[in-house]
Amino acid sequence: MDDRKLEVLRAIVEDYVATQEPVGSKAVAQRHALGVSAATVRNDMAYLEEAGYIQQPHTSAGRIPTAKGYRLFVDRLGKIKPLSAAERRAVHRFLSEAIDLDDVVTRTVRLLAQLTHQVAVVQYPSLNRSSVRHLELVSLTPTRLMLVMITDTGRVEQRYVEVPAELGEEHVLELRRLVNEQLQGKALADVPSLIADLAGLVRPELRDAAAELARVLKETVVARTEERVAVAGAANLTRGNFFAGSMRPILEALEEEVVLMQLLGRADSNALLTVRIGDENEIDDFRETTVVTAGYGPGSVVGHMGVLGPTRMDYPGTIAAVRAVARYVSEILEQNR
Amino acid sequence: MDDRKLEVLRAIVEDYVATQEPVGSKAVAQRHALGVSAATVRNDMAYLEEAGYIQQPHTSAGRIPTAKGYRLFVDRLGKIKPLSAAERRAVHRFLSEAIDLDDVVTRTVRLLAQLTHQVAVVQYPSLNRSSVRHLELVSLTPTRLMLVMITDTGRVEQRYVEVPAELGEEHVLELRRLVNEQLQGKALADVPSLIADLAGLVRPELRDAAAELARVLKETVVARTEERVAVAGAANLTRGNFFAGSMRPILEALEEEVVLMQLLGRADSNALLTVRIGDENEIDDFRETTVVTAGYGPGSVVGHMGVLGPTRMDYPGTIAAVRAVARYVSEILEQNR
DNA sequence: GTCTGGCACTCCCGGTCCGCGAGTGCCAGT
């Protein structure tokens, strides 16, 4: 394909993103210094349409990019534009003020939404690859304990444990000592096998309680691999008629953690940054949506973050923002190791 | 005011809520067995309009209730319709499956959204009136601790503590023992005064660390009185053109915890249930919105929950749902005391 | 006095029609 044809495509993408209106040949010839006339641009446009990169909403209207067109733009034409120094400073400061892990995530998701003017989604650090830092047992009532697990990424998980018979304070302490001995420093993935025979290690009168505790622990690390996510910027959905249809399905999806995890998780894990455009998303409600995601974590990837917007988005800016934020968050987490 | 006039008002409110269209005199006379003709209804309507209970969107259209009209309806006309037995069972089962306190809140907010088909907001149990069950200190790095506070409502707070000099494991244990001795079982409100001179109680080499720990603890119980809230059902905002204008400001407000707290908190705390209709809300963006809130908690009120929808909502159903859910949640919390 | 049927009036809503303008495809000429 011609070099100039690519330039025409770039012009169409950029103008369409900026104005949200189909762009015609005359506009392209004028606003971008291509050195050719509108008629020539028209010929190129006919070619690009034939090749599937652009389309006409209606006969005799301007052209808009197709998903395929955006894809080409992202892969070959979009020079990502880095954040300004001021922005970088602001990001850094805002994130380093975080109070705890929850706060890091909350701040991150807000930051992303604000920087990109889109909907931001951040996955809480995965439990999978972290290890147990400490386990705490507290009795709430004689037959109900609270189990608190602290991981080395700073995440805290809490669960109720209903024990079959009343437990004295000394029993609770013993159980606490025992599970900490068994599990401290161990990878979460190994927890289930390590506590399989917890009940066998304790005095008979504690056996039932220990078994129940083991069950809950296992659940905590396994079943709750279904991770949590934070969302912000839903109000940005209303920007300039994002979605032709109603935005109802999108709003609904944003409250479905499963769907969000799919969006984030399907990311190609060995790529630093993934852009899924339009129907590259397999979920039906997101056919007019682009999702930009990045992994983050100290060293290895412990979670993903991303933003979600209309296919007609500012790709260079969005990509730069997601990448920068992911990088900073990783740095912050690094400091806690 | 006439008895029949009240009936006319009720008819208008009910029909308008059901159809979302201005209701005319003929419809009222027909669909509700008032035993009078449309012309008579017209006279009553003229009176009601004069008195400010209803209004005409345009000359020669039907009538719609004003905020004042809804208020009268809620206060005197709306017999709340209790949940069906099946609904009650479902609520009870769903809530009692909760895994921990966070889960109780999450489930509650979803439940409310689903039952009322509106936006639900639930405040996490307030720290204010609860007391310290247990404090845990874990070192993340030599100079960074994580403080975990467990309250008797089952809430867990975590905070980073940066200490000025490296601490050995035995120092951490000592601090942990000390703060637990000082604070266990004490009301959160008393924490600041109880730890004011924490630094004076420890060996000189721990003094700086203790001071910092005391500072963070104080912050945790005081500054974080700014509470957290959970939201669900934002998608319901799209139901039948809820808001004439854009729903942008509403979506934005839903992400502003401060605003949500205002909405929930302004509730008359000695009333079981509060309904604020239209401009009874002092926040500008909620002038077309009704907020139904209830306090919950074991014994005393530790938090509020509520739903938020257009003034044209199904008051009897919504009120019943909020009341029932608040009651069940209180029961659940009661079991943990 | 209170209610009712009738009547003239108002005004919103939806459909139709139409002219403008932006944009295109194609063609002949450079």
Add this chain to the structure above:
DNA sequence: ACTGGCACTCGCGGACCGGGAGTGCCAGAC
């Protein structure tokens, strides 16, 4: 290979209009 010109298409917005739902008021009935 590019350009200017030209005829053609079609969406958009405004103007126009008739139907219908609803109202206010009045004179008469109970």
